Amino acid sequence: MIWGADKVQTFKLTPTTFFFYLLPQIILDTGYSMPNKLFFTNLGAILIHAIIGTCWNAATLGLSLWGCHQGGAMGNIEIGLLQYLLYGSLMAAVDPVAVIAVFEQVHVNEVLFILVFGESLLNDGVTVVLFNVFDAFVSLGGGAIDAKEIVKGIVSFFVVAFGGSLLGTVFGLLISLLSRCTKNIQIIEPGFIFVLGYLAYLTAEMLSLSSILSIVFCGVCCQKYMNSNMDENSIQTVRYAMKVFANGSETIIFVFLGISAIDKTIWVWNTGFILLTLFFILIYRFIGVFILTWFLNRSRLVPISFVEQIIMGYGGLRGAVAYGLAVNLNETKIKEKNLMVCTTLIVVYFTVILQGVTMKPLVQWLNVKRAAIVDLTLVEKVQNKVFEHMLVAIEDISGQIGDNYWRNKWRNFEEKWMSRLLLKPSARKKQDHVFNVFHQLNLQDAMEYVKEGEHRGSLEFIRNESAFVDFKKKFGEDYEEAMPDIMAVMADDQGSAMRRDPVPSVSLEMHEQNMRGLREAEGINSHYLLDQHLYKSRKQHRYRFSRSHLDINQDENEVQEIFQRTMRSRLESFKSGKMGVAPPKTITKHTKREPQPKMPNGRNKPYHSGDEDFEFSEGDSASGYDTSFPMRVGYRAGAGIENPAFMPDLDPSSPLHIPPWLADAGLEVNPVAPSERAQVRTPGHLHRLASLRTSAQPGDTVRDRNLLTPPPPPHRDDDHL
Amino acid sequence: MGSSRSSLRGVPDGQQLLQETGFSAALLLRLHQRFQFLDKDSRGHLRSEDLEAELSENPIGDRIVGAFFQPGQETVDFPSFVRVLAHFRPTEKNWTRDGVQPEPANSRNRKLKFAFQLYDQDRDGKISRTELLQVLREMLGLQVTEEQLQSIAERAIQEADLDRDDAICFDEFRKSLEKVDIDHKMSVRFLE
Numbered sequence: 001m002i003w004g005a006d007k008v009q010t011f012k013l014t015p016t017t018f019f020f021y022l023l024p025q026i027i028l029d030t031g032y033s034m035p036n037k038l039f040f041t042n043l044g045a046i047l048i049h050a051i052i053g054t055c056w057n058a059a060t061l062g063l064s065l066w067g068c069h070q071g072g073a074m075g076n077i078e079i080g081l082l083q084y085l086l087y088g089s090l091m092a093a094v095d096p097v098a099v100i101a102v103f104e105q106v107h108v109n110e111v112l113f114i115l116v117f118g119e120s121l122l123n124d125g126v127t128v129v130l131f132n133v134f135d136a137f138v139s140l141g142g143g144a145i146d147a148k149e150i151v152k153g154i155v156s157f158f159v160v161a162f163g164g165s166l167l168g169t170v171f172g173l174l175i176s177l178l179s180r181c182t183k184n185i186q187i188i189e190p191g192f193i194f195v196l197g198y199l200a201y202l203t204a205e206m207l208s209l210s211s212i213l214s215i216v217f218c219g220v221c222c223q224k225y226m227n228s229n230m231d232e233n234s235i236q237t238v239r240y241a242m243k244v245f246a247n248g249s250e251t252i253i254f255v256f257l258g259i260s261a262i263d264k265t266i267w268v269w270n271t272g273f274i275l276l277t278l279f280f281i282l283i284y285r286f287i288g289v290f291i292l293t294w295f296l297n298r299s300r301l302v303p304i305s306f307v308e309q310i311i312m313g314y315g316g317l318r319g320a321v322a323y324g325l326a327v328n329l330n331e332t333k334i335k336e337k338n339l340m341v342c343t344t345l346i347v348v349y350f351t352v353i354l355q356g357v358t359m360k361p362l363v364q365w366l367n368v369k370r371a372a373i374v375d376l377t378l379v380e381k382v383q384n385k386v387f388e389h390m391l392v393a394i395e396d397i398s399g400q401i402g403d404n405y406w407r408n409k410w411r412n413f414e415e416k417w418m419s420r421l422l423l424k425p426s427a428r429k430k431q432d433h434v435f436n437v438f439h440q441l442n443l444q445d446a447m448e449y450v451k452e453g454e455h456r457g458s459l460e461f462i463r464n465e466s467a468f469v470d471f472k473k474k475f476g477e478d479y480e481e482a483m484p485d486i487m488a489v490m491a492d493d494q495g496s497a498m499r500r501d502p503v504p505s506v507s508l509e510m511h512e513q514n515m516r517g518l519r520e521a522e523g524i525n526s527h528y529l530l531d532q533h534l535y536k537s538r539k540q541h542r543y544r545f546s547r548s549h550l551d552i553n554q555d556e557n558e559v560q561e562i563f564q565r566t567m568r569s570r571l572e573s574f575k576s577g578k579m580g581v582a583p584p585k586t587i588t589k590h591t592k593r594e595p596q597p598k599m600p601n602g603r604n605k606p607y608h609s610g611d612e613d614f615e616f617s618e619g620d621s622a623s624g625y626d627t628s629f630p631m632r633v634g635y636r637a638g639a640g641i642e643n644p645a646f647m648p649d650l651d652p653s654s655p656l657h658i659p660p661w662l663a664d665a666g667l668e669v670n671p672v673a674p675s676e677r678a679q680v681r682t683p684g685h686l687h688r689l690a691s692l693r694t695s696a697q698p699g700d701t702v703r704d705r706n707l708l709t710p711p712p713p714p715h716r717d718d719d720h721l
Numbered sequence: 722m723g724s725s726r727s728s729l730r731g732v733p734d735g736q737q738l739l740q741e742t743g744f745s746a747a748l749l750l751r752l753h754q755r756f757q758f759l760d761k762d763s764r765g766h767l768r769s770e771d772l773e774a775e776l777s778e779n780p781i782g783d784r785i786v787g788a789f790f791q792p793g794q795e796t797v798d799f800p801s802f803v804r805v806l807a808h809f810r811p812t813e814k815n816w817t818r819d820g821v822q823p824e825p826a827n828s829r830n831r832k833l834k835f836a837f838q839l840y841d842q843d844r845d846g847k848i849s850r851t852e853l854l855q856v857l858r859e860m861l862g863l864q865v866t867e868e869q870l871q872s873i874a875e876r877a878i879q880e881a882d883l884d885r886d887d888a889i890c891f892d893e894f895r896k897s898l899e900k901v902d903i904d905h906k907m908s909v910r911f912l913e
Binding site for chain 1: 840877889
């Protein structure tokens with residue numbers, strides 16, 4: 001179209017445009033979404049491929065072409081050895097843009113992906129150095145090269161590569177620090193990463209360091225801290241914006257590459273040159289990969305299989321970076337620049353189109369291990385943690401300093417120092433991996449719940465159904481956990497009778513309670529959800545002792561006092577209860593005994609449900625309240641951390657135990673109310689709400705009446721009645 | 722083999738261990754030296770204190786140490802020591818299950834079994850909720866509240882427990898970890 005319209009090349013992919021406007025976003029995106037752990041685990045392999053592999057590619061390509069030139073295969077072109085080497089160096093590098101574009105579709109297993117991908121990113125350091133070195137050599141002419149220059153070249157490699165990485169790391173840390181301080185101005189958080197990332201790129205360019213390395217390490221370093229520190233919205237924004245920019249840039253790059261091809265003025269065609277280049281690139285890529293991998297496999301834990309090596313070799317795509325470098329060649333020094341540019345274009349087309357398109361079928365044909373679909377199950381995550389610890393321990397025992405040892409050391413260091421510096425205090429608390437998974441799973445549950453509920457018309461139905469799930473088992477186990485002593489004391493058949501006896505609602509309560517516990521970690525959505533639910537179905541939630549709504553009692557002293565008194569009374573009642581009275585009676589009596597003298601009168605209404613309805617429903621839920629519950633609750637309270645079974649032992653010391661824990665955990669608005677407080681509150685609920693219940697549903701079990709007898713605590717809010 | 726045989730002279734059951742565990746002779750020697758190093762009083766066996774000294778910071782250190790000892794025994798001799806460590810060799814891909822040879826220590830199954838036993842301290846073949854809770858508590862205890870731990874344990878059991886007996890038996894355990902690359906995660910590179 002363009003050619004048709006203008007008959008002349010109006011658009012070109014200039015190096016400036018490419019290197020300064022189009023490339024940085026892509027690389028920043030890759031750095032930011034790099035799977036860090038995988039990357040660093042395989043860093044050795046990646047580095048070897050990147051450095052040695054690229055050098056090998058460059059050297060062999062250049063030399064072979066020169067050899068062929070000498071042999072006359074290319075006709076009459078004026079390229080000297082140095083220029084061949086220069087050409088080799090710019091063709092050698094595997095291109096990150098192309099690799100991403102292709103491999104993203106293919107979904108090979110993660111190790112393979114990270115090897116090719118990491119290599120494509122890190123080889124920039126080598127490419128830049130080689131290119132500059134050979135460029136300088138070419139400018140100097142053949143005669144001025146001596147050992148000094150070569151040494152300078154090698155040194156410059158280290159400077160460029162490490163300097164770039166270091167610079168990137170510094171910027172990454174800077175961003176993390178900034179994100180730590182933006183608690184109040186969250187709207188500007190997303191901007192930082194883009195601005196500072198680009199800044200890292202430009203600074204490196206300015207200092208003649210490797211800019212790609214710089215921006216990669218910037219992304220790699222800051223991702224963890226950014227993702228923990230930033231608000232959820234900001235995280236989403238950053239993620240999407242980055243993807244948009246990266247994809248946009250990628251598309252534009254390829255479009256420009258295409259357009260650049262139609263410029264007739266620069267076309268030079270030399271069959272020999274082009275074909276030989278293609279041929280050599282492929283061959284040497286494969287050879288290089290095989291040799292290096294053979295070498296690596298001798299010290300790798302899990303070797304890279306032959307099939308994977310083929311894919312790695314085949315994935316050595318050249319792309320726009322090579323083209324950009326080619327266009328950057330100095331025309332006066334290199335007379336055949338056009339030839340090189342054209343060849344580069346053709347090679348790029350060949351690798352990206354041909355190899356890219358056939359990659360997927362090849363992967364399928366060769367049966368390469370594909371990426372496992374990451375499924376966040378808790379067991380897996382917990383087990384992964386266990387494995388980590390296990391490996392460290394085994395390494396310790398067998399007395400060797402291995403990977404795991406260093407990883408452990410790094411993790412400890414990082415937790416102690418860097419996290420303290422770079423993470424917001426609230427973010428630090430929520431750091432644990434398993435807990436995050438748990439949180440994610442809860443969120444997912446809530447979402448599905450909402451969807452299903454809406455699908456069926458009302459959330460109430462869902463609750464009813466799911467609540468019936470394996471109540472028996474649950475009840476049995478929970479019950480046992482809660483009061484093994486009583487089980488022991490009372491006759492077995494009585495115990496089992498208790499187990500078989502329960503009205504479904506009781507076990508539902510157990511189950512409900514557990515499920516409720518799960519949901520506490522979620523946001524307001526789920527609370528709202530529960531409210532709605534509770535309001536409707538009274539029967540199911542008799543014991544609803546909303547732990548989730550209790551989290552705002554900030555008055556430590558009050559809670560403590562209540563707790564102590566409760567504990568004392570409970571111990572007494574428990575002791576009397578133990579004397580072999582029929583279970584229901586016992587427990588009822590127990591309940592009765594709990595005077596709950598002092599309910600915090602300003603029972604803080606949960607912020608999200610301060611209406612009568614809620615109170616009412618709460619009443620309903622707590623009142624039909626069955627036997628086992630307060631017992632269980634009671635045990636729990638005393639045993640914040642210990643096994644509930646050891647309640648009697650705990651009692652004298654528990655007031656000492658718990659407060660510090662309470663104090664520690666309670667100082668910030670904690671979405672999960674410690675069971676502590678919950679326990680304290682609950683019996684109070686019972687009493688208050690018991691009377692409510694009477695009025696609401698007169699015809700319930702006789703047992704309930706017992707609950708009603710204790711005088712209501714004097715200070716109870718009248719508005720509840 | 723002559724040279725290795727002679728060099729293994731100091732190692733109890735050297736030959737047999739070579740075959741059983743698949744370690745190389747040099748590695749076996751090194752492990753023997755390590756064993757002797759840990760065994761400070763040269764008693765010929767290790768007690769749990771010797772091993773625990775190495776694992777002070779590890780949250781599940783005591784469990785791992787416990788795994789070295791057979792139930793009821795207080796000491797571990799060199800063959801047992803090596804047998805446990807053999808679990809952590811990288812899996813060989815070309816081992817096929819033929820009824821003749823006993824399953825090597827580093828097969829996926831044996832590795833999982835080892836991991837399973839870390840949880841299942843009372844060796845009843847199931848991971849009950851309390852056992853799971855204990856492990857979780859050890860690993861996560863400082864950062865999460867008791868309630869959250871309970872919920873996590875609850876949820877983990879719900880996910881893995883297929884026959885609804887509220888405990889995770891070995892098959893369920895194995896099934897829940899089938900997507901995990903045990904090879905990578907449970908192998909240690911033993912240096913010569």
